[in-house]
Amino acid sequence: MNETTTWNIDIQTALIEWFDRSARTLPWRSYSNPYAIWLSEVILQQTRVAQGRAYWEKFMTEFPTLQSLAEAPSEKVMGLWAGLGYYSRARNLHATAKIIAELGDFPNNAKDLQSLPGIGPYTAAAIASIAFKQVIPALDGNAFRVYTRLFALADCIDLPSTQKIIAHKSLPLLDPLRPGDSNQAIMDLGAQICTPTQPKCIDCPLAFACEAFRRGTQTDFPMKKSKKVAKQVSMTLHVIMRKDKIAVIKRPSKGIWGDLWCFPEELPETIPVIEGLRKRHLLTHLDLDVHFPESHAPSLWIEPQWEWVDPNVLQHRAIPVPIRWWLEEKNYI
DNA sequence: AAGGCGGGGGG
DNA sequence: CCCCCAGCCTT
Structure with missing residues (x-):
């Protein structure tokens, strides 16, 4: 057994022992069925655990099985998702x-999983490793931060070439018996210890191996790469009353708030x-800059797209957050 | 390779 | 205010 191998095994062991000692207790971790794990992974894409957790609970309650989700009307699925983005x-x-x-x-396996809609390289690897024990690194934002620090890798993480390097270098750090x-x-580790601005290296089980440390x-x-500033856009959402009803449209699938009312x-x-009313909404x-001009339509007014x-x-x-905000302002919620 | 796509919590 | 989060898809 050469020096590199023992070094990698030391990291594997330190990581797994820390996990057994200090891992967060998250509801989906008590499930072994791929459906529950897949659901958690999709909900947590670009979403913090604290924000996504309640949505996972709602979905598991409403759709306990993959079959029940498959058979549900899309309106119900979109409605449960509303507010999560x-x-x-x-x-x-x-x-x-x-x-x-x-x-x-x-x-x-990751290759087959990645052919499915909404499952990219990260989610495929996460499901494959957690639910099916495939030994493959799942590289999310946390993992990119932890590994670039561990290796002191100065390449830009936006580049696919860099992601390949990280996938290659991190593979031997996974415990082959417990890849998930x-x-x-x-x-x-990335969420609790190796945080973006104030990493708690004193508590890190990998500090002994961390080149950046x-x-x-x-x-x-x-x-x-430096991120661009958000483009300033004015948006008008007409509040149109006809008697006691209000006009809504279902937005097209493409573009902002796709398929939402x-x-x-x-x-x-x-x-x-x-x-x-007027409200600033940051994405x-x-x-x-969202405007909510109000108007009244004649009692028999018909507009084909409106409901x-x-x-x-x-x-x-299923409504976007600014609509919910308006309903709250007007005490409809 | 770059841009679109949501929303919220923490420093 | 700024950061970025269990990313993916389209162009």
């Missing part, structure tokens, strides 16, 4: 449930408008 995840989740239900059994736990240990350059990693952005010029790529709904029940549909 990145709504294409919900559409892809539903589409994949139907595909797997049709297949008969759950794909059990090794991956989850790295992610837990040895150099005192932990916060130099990971390197990434929203107030119309366009209004026939024949309907007079009064100024309404990663947009700085929205007239009771504002008191609108909260139960």
Whole structure:
């Protein structure tokens, strides 16, 4: 056994022992069925555990099995997802449930998993390692941070070439008998110890092996391209009342708030408008200045795309956060 | 390779 | 205010 091998095994062991001692207790970790694990992984894409946890509980209660999710109406799936963001995840989740239900059994390796909608390199590796014990590194934002520090790797993590290097260098650090736990240990480490700004290296089980720690350059990693500023955009969402009903439209699948119910952005010029509320809504790529002008449509007014709904029940549909905000401001919730 | 896509919590 | 989070998909 050469020196490199023993070094890697020392890291494997330190990681697994730390995991057994200090891992977060998360509800999906008590499940071994791939459905529950897949659901957690999709919900947690670009989403903190603290935010996604309640959604996982809701989905598991409403759809205890993959079959039940596959058979659900999409309106119900989108409604449960409302408020969590990145709504294409919900559409892809539903589409994949139907595909797997049709297949008969759950794909059990990363390559097959990655062919499914909404399952990319990270999620495929996570499911394959956790549910099926495939030895493959699951590289999320946490893992990229932990590994670039461990290796003092100064390459930009946005580049696919860098991600390949990390996948290659991290593979031997996984315990071949517990690859899922090794991956989850790295992610837990990133969330609790190897944090972006103030890493707690004094408590880190991998400090003995960490090149950035040895150099005192932990916060130099990971390197990434500077992000662009969010574009400022003004958006008009017309609040149109007809008697006691309010006009809503279902937004197209592509674009912001895809498949969600929203107030119309366009209004026939024949309907007079009064100024309404205004709200700033920040997204990663947009700085929205949302206007809510109010108007009243004649009692028999028909607009093909609009649906007239009771504002008191609108909260139960799949609506974006600004609509929910408006309903709250007007005491409909 | 770059840009679109949500929302919220923590420093 | 700024950061970035168990990323993926399209162009």
